[in-house]
Amino acid sequence: MNDTSQPTPPAGEPVLSLRGICKQFGAVSALTDIDLDVHAGEVVALVGDNGAGKSTLVKVLAGVHQATTGTMTFRGQPVTLTGPNDALSLGIATVFQDLSLCENLDVVANIFLGKEMQPYALDEVSMEIRAWTLLNELSARIPSVREPIASLSGGQRQTVAIARSLLLEPRLIMLDEPTAALGVAQTAEVLNLIERVRDRGLGVIMISHNMEDVRAVADRIVVLRLGRNNGIFYPHTSNQELVSAITGAADNAVSRRSGRRQAQQDSGEARA
């Protein structure tokens, strides 16, 4: 562990801790000896190159895959997840990258999909109130909850997906690439949303390729490389350090490129 510094110890109770998680698909070790801690009221960013094991780890936590070895402790209790429903009932919610919304249904129907109140005579009024309450807690800007999802913007859809994950009052929420498909303003909106979720005292795991976004909201940055922990960093860490942890080398395409740019600037200043 090449921890760079310890500016502030993470606040709150540990929600989730993983120790020595391994996941093998046949001969391939997708995850090897992964340790991870998430505390209440903390945003942990999970970064790494393609194939680093980020999505596999999220799927293990969502109960989609089962870890080969290793222990998982959730709110102080050792747990094993045998399926997605185990994770949901424990209080681990996942917002998938494609959001998994039904475009032909309205916002209320999407938030309550699969968990409708009164299955034989849907309680639309109570569901609508709960939907507005959830959306207002996130300070979401949704014009109407009776419009189909298709009429919402990307940021608004992300909001609906996050609101849906909060419906079952989870303790930990995982967001897979929440800003990948969004514009500048919408990205800022989603990042604000993540901070509000954190301020409600939830643990947040966020996967992202965008270092700007990661630095903007994360309290800690956990780097995975080739299925192993490759360091824990804090938002003030320089880009170069992060990139070298992600790629595993000080000399890589990104650092060479920034080196060239630096050299150009220096020569420009020398001429001036």
Add this chain to the structure above:
Amino acid sequence: MSSDKVSPGAPALDRADVRVRHDAGLGGAVRSFIDRIRSGDLGSLPVVVGLAIIWTVFQSLNPVFLSSSNLVNLLFDSSTVGVISLGIVCILMVGEIDLSVGSVSGFASAIVGVLWVNVGVPVVIAILAALAVGAAFGVVYAALFNRLGMPSFVSTLAGLLAVLGMQLYILGATGSINLPYDSALVVLGQTLVMPAFVSYALVLIAGGAIFMTGYRTAARRRAAGLTPPSLAGIVARALAFTVALELVAYYLNQDRGIPWMFGLFVGLVVAMDYALRRTKWGRSMTAVGGNREAARRSGINVRGIYMSAFVLCSTLAALGGVLSAARLASASQQAGTGDVNLNAIAAAVIGGTSLFGGRGSAYSALLGIIVIQSIASGLTLLDLSSSLRYMITGAVLAIAVIVDSLARRSRVSHGRA
């Protein structure tokens, strides 16, 4: 930061966003209706317009067309294929198709004929057996779809032929079985109509139910701090519905009256509408038709939903077959062949159920089948050959699908898909 209680003066929970125009009153209702149509959310508008055109044309060509007696006959004829079409609505909701409904209905009528007339089983048992066989076909299609990933288009096309073969096989060499004319089943299919006062009372009850549900929803929304729909609007809707249908009932009662078989069909439509709109099952059907993977991740039993859709479709097809046997007083090799299949599918699509899944209503079966039967009846009155009838019905179906596709494209571009 927010609570369920609304402080006085603050806007209602659903009226906080200033960017949205909230249409209130009659003018607002008209404005939002026009907005909806312009964005491609047509609902049942095309079918109402189409029906008006069709009725005007046929009435001007033959004044008998809109007479009470012809309309009563039209309702008798609509009920049989209408029930099959209701099943098609179910299967289209999840984005699949059943092409074998005609064959299944024919086979069901053959089962009733053979068991009841030839074997001598009580008629109720014969009907239940036919329905059970219909359900079994649905189970087979769903198993092929869920377990083997066989597209429903292909499995039901295979079923179309196979079931037709079974129908011919059990009917044997004679090929046709006449049902007893004085039996309750045939009376239901051919002559049994509601007494006038019953039809008026049923319309009144329906109008009252519309008012009561609207009133109770409004009261609950007001109590919860959401904007309630306007009371005047609810009263106007219920009143318009009641008056219009009482007039229709009065007009039909000038002749024989409203067939009980049609009453059965409408009852099934209302029940299906409730199931699709107001139950968790219906919500799941719509979700599976809209985005199957999202439905699966929400914890919906997607395979179970497909199973229920296929089974309901085949069972309703079998029921439609039993009713058509009652209507014709016979079970023959011709039952369920020809245009039954396509009429049932066309009715659902013309009524506004999308072929692309996730969008539709039980009422589309009712509206669509009246359009289809109006065309059939009008062309029969004009004494046109069946060759022309097929061509015209085909053209109407094509127009309906074109309207569906264009409306869908418009919805996408207006962000309402």
